[in-house]
Amino acid sequence: MYSLLFKSFFRTKIFLVSLVLLMSVGVISIFIGKQYLVKQEKTIAAAEVFQEESIKKNIEYHSEDLGLLLYYLRFTLIKKPENISAISIGQSDVNPLMQAVTIRALEAQKYDTDFENPSLLMSGNLDLGFVIIYLFPLVLIAMTFNLYSEEKELGTWRILAAQTSGKAGFLFKKMAVRILFVFVVLIVLMFLASTILQISMSANFWAIFLQSILYLLFWSALCFWMVSLLKNSSFNALALISIWVVLTILIPALVNNYVINTYQVPEALDAMVEQRDGYHEKWDMEKGATMTEFTKAYPEYKSYPVPEDEFSWIWYYGMQFMGDFAAKETSTEMMEKVMLRNTVSEKVALFVPTMHAQLSFNNLAKTDMMSHSAFLKALTKFHEDLRLGFYTKIFENKPADSVDWSTHHVKFYTSKRDVNWIYLMLPTVLITMLIGIFAAINLRKL
């Protein structure tokens, strides 16, 4: 039975078109991922050279004055690239991979962006995640919308009905052949991705794989349910494409608009101004206004003298600290709002498999907002460690060679997150089962 169904399926035009479409776009998407990884590597190499050379050059000019030298020097923290990100590039093109910061106020440096073509940002990356979320369902729709109606319209259904005992079983087998084909293409693409992109077989990789399978099962169930309504081909095509538009375009976009408008983030702009004023106004105030807060945060520097009538580095870096201090509250509020956007989106996504698939791909590939916010936290820590490492020497007016510069090469940040299997799988599984049950009930009447 199956061998005949396979044979007749392989003879259809749609089989060939689907195979060529999925394989070619799939392979292209993998190479786009590859290019993304190569660009990251190049950027990191450039950052390493940049830091080393700029330290060397600046020491030449400012070897006597460590305070001035560190006004110029930038230290880089890089989010360690992971090859799995290439499957779902997510937000990692909007948010920079690294940040090179001086020990001056961080708030003014933290949110600097990298250069990206906004047209590309808008159209989004053609990564494997996109192929799975958008194209695979389309192919499923194209292969199954006339599963029953074609036979009916060509008049072959009555012959079939007379010859097979289980009519529903026959449709199901016909469906299974097509689902199996889609799965084989998916597995081949995943395998190609793992070899071309050199992705390690971590839990995250398998989670993406499993999520993809479930996501396609969801679409298969949906298509099968549509078939089970026993409508004509035109109706099925129209209805399924409409559902596809609603699920992959309209609902996510509506939710996105809602989230952006409901949780606006004017705090971002406020913090930016507060930081500047918090630092700059201190130039025109007496030094105590700076030093009180600074020594409250870092009592270990209380003993250093701060002359009232002349410039001192402790006062200068104290003022810089005050910039961050002034913006701290607003900046925290800003990140809270951004995280709230994230939480709300994730909650809604639990009910919409397309959104859930996209968000969990980004999550597993570590290219989502959460991952970037963790990086920003690490950057704050990195910045503080740098400052505290240099403060004593600056405040004691030591020369540049009192620092061991060989330890100051670029630093990497790696994130760790565990896969929450239930949260990942359960929503799609439940929705798929529900639709499957409806389809089965419909087919009873056949």
Next chain:
Amino acid sequence: MRKNVIKLLARQLWQDAFRSKVMLIASALMLFLLLFSAYSGYENYHDQNFTRDEIQHEVQESWENNPDKHPHRMSHYGSFALRLKHVLSVFDLGMENFVGNAVFLEAHKQNTVNFSEASMSTGLLRFGEVSLAMLLKVIVPLLIFYLGFATIAQERENGTLKLLIGQGITRKEIVFGKWIGLWSLSLIFLISIFLVLLLFVLLESHNSMLTDSFLRYLVLLISYFLFFGILSAITILVSAFSATAKGALVKLLGIWLLFVIIVPKSLQAMGFYLYPTPSKIEMETAVEHDLIELGDSHNPDDPHFKALKDSVLLANKVTDVNDLPFNYGGFVMSKGEELSAEVYLEHQEGLYEVYHKQNNLERYSAFINPYSAIKNLSMAFSGTDFQSFLHFKDEAETYRFKLAQDMNQLQMDFIPNKGKEGPNTISSDYWKEFPPFQYHFLSIREVLKNELTSLIALLLWSILSVFGLLKLSTNLKAI
């Protein structure tokens, strides 16, 4: 062609459409989406501009309230430029949420424009956004295909096409009647959306902007009007050349997917693949490298700055820079600013050149894909395309440069050289004399120039559509 026959056929199509469930569901859905996107578009426009305007004022106020100080401190105090949204961004969001909104302007340094909505969003942004233009660009074309796929194919299947011709109606009348019927049907959506938009344009444009906004509005209206005519023609043609209505539908759905979703995205990705861009750190390294080649103001033995010094000394007939009639530090900084701005802008220009190459692939595809034409036109005339953003960046950079140079000039004029008598600060009155940052949108003439390709493509498509329909009128198969 007889006018009343065409009218009759068009009316017939309307009646059929309103009898079908598709039109009912589509209208209800469109009404909901229209209300939602008008509301959310306006809310976004209004709230964002309100916040940005407020902060821009605050920034100016705090600039003016600075006490007497050294002018170079003021050029480090700097200013901010906040990007204002065009009122038509209510219509088409374009790149609005993917480009930055605020930039810190200070001496010596071109900062990035930060805080784009995208940098504060979740992965959902990649699914796209709902806007009035998105409904017209993405959803309505699909509706046109839904409403029109059966027009001719179904009549032929039913045998009614043969009857029509038998009754003395010419093929041309049938083709154009159906076309005008479908096109006018699609205009229901166009008119309702543009009526809502007109309200916003009239409400939000201040006197000086009204003419400009209104002209932009008109170009948008005409462009979409033509776009729908093209789509209706494509629908009729596909329907006429398909054996069955089902076949026509499948073909049209394929065209929609290809033109609206797959081709634009693939071409954009391909552009990116073909023309790689440097990362910021790579460009900064290159800029720094070029600057050191030209002249390094930190290096006391640098030939460029040494020559500059010698020539200034010679011209003023003094031997020590401290004897110059102006502040030498201010002079060196102003020369340094000139040099660094020039080098930076040169590299930036190179980067944008690559962006344009990346985008051109998709832009020129307008000649094979009318959706690309309307997409680019719509963004540009709504003030939300890349050029509009670059225009903001240019204005911000011009302001930054002027700020730094004016402060350098004040330093040269009023701050004494080392070892000379005189105060080290100048009056705060000078800060008040420096004008605030004011953003002007691109003029419509500029926009027209930028979008010439898309306009030509759209017109060619319109001509091609009529030509195609005329061709069909001669060889429409009745059976």
